[in-house]
Amino acid sequence: NMIFGITVDIFSDLRTDSADRAELKMNQCFVCGQARAVFDNHYIQRGLPNGFQKHIDEEHNMWHYMYFLVHVNSKHLIECNGPEAYVKKLLVKEDLSWFPQGKAACLDATNTRQSVKDDLVQIKSQLQSLGLQMMQVQNLQSASPFRNTGGHYPSSPSYLHHVDDFDSVVSANPQPPTTTSSTGSRGKPTMDEVMDELQSRFLMNLPQSELSSSERLFFQIEQCYWFYEDFYADHHNHLTHLKLNDFARKMFNHCVLLQPLKQKCESMFQDFKTYQSQIPVVGCILLNPAKTKLVLVRNWKGTSWSLPRGKVNQGETDLECARREVFEECGYDPAAASSSSTTLSDVDTVLGINAKDFIEFHVNQQRIRMYIVTQVPEEFNFAPQTRKEISLIQWFDFDELPKKTWGVLPFMSRLRRWITNDTKKATAKKKATHTPVKSR
Numbered sequence: 001n002m003i004f005g006i007t008v009d010i011f012s013d014l015r016t017d018s019a020d021r022a023e024l025k026m027n028q029c030f031v032c033g034q035a036r037a038v039f040d041n042h043y044i045q046r047g048l049p050n051g052f053q054k055h056i057d058e059e060h061n062m063w064h065y066m067y068f069l070v071h072v073n074s075k076h077l078i079e080c081n082g083p084e085a086y087v088k089k090l091l092v093k094e095d096l097s098w099f100p101q102g103k104a105a106c107l108d109a110t111n112t113r114q115s116v117k118d119d120l121v122q123i124k125s126q127l128q129s130l131g132l133q134m135m136q137v138q139n140l141q142s143a144s145p146f147r148n149t150g151g152h153y154p155s156s157p158s159y160l161h162h163v164d165d166f167d168s169v170v171s172a173n174p175q176p177p178t179t180t181s182s183t184g185s186r187g188k189p190t191m192d193e194v195m196d197e198l199q200s201r202f203l204m205n206l207p208q209s210e211l212s213s214s215e216r217l218f219f220q221i222e223q224c225y226w227f228y229e230d231f232y233a234d235h236h237n238h239l240t241h242l243k244l245n246d247f248a249r250k251m252f253n254h255c256v257l258l259q260p261l262k263q264k265c266e267s268m269f270q271d272f273k274t275y276q277s278q279i280p281v282v283g284c285i286l287l288n289p290a291k292t293k294l295v296l297v298r299n300w301k302g303t304s305w306s307l308p309r310g311k312v313n314q315g316e317t318d319l320e321c322a323r324r325e326v327f328e329e330c331g332y333d334p335a336a337a338s339s340s341s342t343t344l345s346d347v348d349t350v351l352g353i354n355a356k357d358f359i360e361f362h363v364n365q366q367r368i369r370m371y372i373v374t375q376v377p378e379e380f381n382f383a384p385q386t387r388k389e390i391s392l393i394q395w396f397d398f399d400e401l402p403k404k405t406w407g408v409l410p411f412m413s414r415l416r417r418w419i420t421n422d423t424k425k426a427t428a429k430k431k432a433t434h435t436p437v438k439s440r
Contacts, residue, residue, distance in 0.1 A: 202224045230388060278366055281312070282318045282321040284326045285371070291423075295307075334352030336352070
């Protein structure tokens with residue numbers, strides 16, 4: 001009886017297991033493992049019944065796969081065609097990556113079509129948004145007296161260069177740009193309206209190269225920030241002054257082009273700050289004819305003094321950068337001064353600056369080079385050529401430098417040494433010029 005009972009239990013378990021396998025075979029694809037309902041629903045949407053059976057018969061017939069495995073296993077590698085050889089090599093390694101687990105061609109095609117459809121819907125939405133923004137651009141072009149000059153400098157806003165044009169516009173139109181609302185009325189602009197104008201001015205028409213890296217993109221966002229601070233926050237009390245990173249976060253959330261990158265805003269900003277800290281800085285040490293005084297500038301909102309200098313632009317030489325920065329911060333052009341001066345007629349002089357006369361330091365992976373420019377008249381009327389960058393320009397005696405000149409002090413010892421050597425050279429040259437030639 002015990003043996004009979006055990007036999008009955010075993011056969012009962014076998015029947016149950018067989019029934020489970022049969023049910024599994026009827027409701028799940030042996031090859032890809034997808035459920036019956038997946039294929040039935042897929043083909044019902046196309047108006048075809050018995051979707052699961054159609055999939056088994058036409059795509060994933062398990063007997064076809066079994067025959068293929070036996071066929072490949074029985075053939076020598078040199079007798080196999082391309083697909084057979086590929087599968088045979090993977091089988092030797094017990095690699096089943098060739099097997100379509102969880103995959104079905106009919107479902108993949110549907111997913112691809114749905115993905116394309118979703119992409120088209122997204123593109124359509126972006127085009128509609130772009131159309132609205134272009135309409136705003138047209139309204140702003142007719143409403144705003146200011147224009148974007150194109151291009152940019154890493155150290156100062158593009159819209160502040162071409163100073164003569166800017167000053168003439170400001171004198172004729174002293175008010176900041178006004179924003180036209182969706183109803184066509186003018187008044188206090190909302191933050192959304194301001195963001196619309198800023199992205200239209202600085203971001204919408206950027207070439208792809210300017211969007212290819214955090215550094216180039218944030219140079220443009222920095223221009224938006226300067227424009228916002230100068231022409232909106234300063235003139236509208238309801239628009240708050242922001243830090244650059246807070247402004248960038250708002251722009252990433254608002255601008256359609258930047259929204260896909262808004263999760264990376266913080267990391268991109270840190271990359272930009274790191275990049276900025278490594279851009280070479282070039283400027284000039286402006287000395288009076290007696291070489292006893294030098295020109296220092298004070299930042300707009302700062303209390304410290306520094307030499308006129310700035311970051312090198314892309315594709316700009318050190319000499320070009322030095323001349324530009326000195327003119328922007330002080331209104332003094334070494335090239336213009338040298339054209340009417342015989343004291344700067346050295347063959348090494350380029351753009352009014354002697355290319356060999358400089359002092360250079362490296363601080364935290366940043367190169368700082370200051371060219372030495374002499375013969376600067378003390379009566380010259382210095383004036384900054386950019387907005388909100390320099391608050392004061394002043395001559396200082398070497399022995400009477402003001403407090404907070406941390407950026408100047410490292411240059412002073414080498415500057416004094418250079419002046420001593422230059423004086424000796426000038427004295428020797430003068431003696432050689434006036435020494436009579438002895439006759440034999």
